[in-house]
Amino acid sequence: MLFDRVNVSVGESEDRLMMTGVHTVADIFCVGCGSIVGWKYETAHEKSQKYKEGKSVLERFKVSGPDGSNYWVSQEAQIGGSDADDV
Incomplete structure (x- = not known):
């Protein structure tokens, strides 16, 4: 899923x-x-692919919930790791 705004800082472009x-x-x-x-x-x-410009992808397996638990998804989704919005 692509997001317009998230509470993050942005690194260097590459x-x-x-x-x-x-x-x-x-x-x-x-x-x-x-x-x-x-x-x-x-x-x-x-x-x-222009519709993706300015949007962000959060990798769910890297995000923790408010109680510290992980938002785990299936192992197949964790292995891919790129362009998850296209799967």
């Missing part, structure tokens, strides 16, 4: 080869603990 092609992305960090919790799409290099 080009990465994702499942859907090359994108310019930046890691996003939890403002509370500083852990990497996903990435933000800065630029999509393919026209069909």
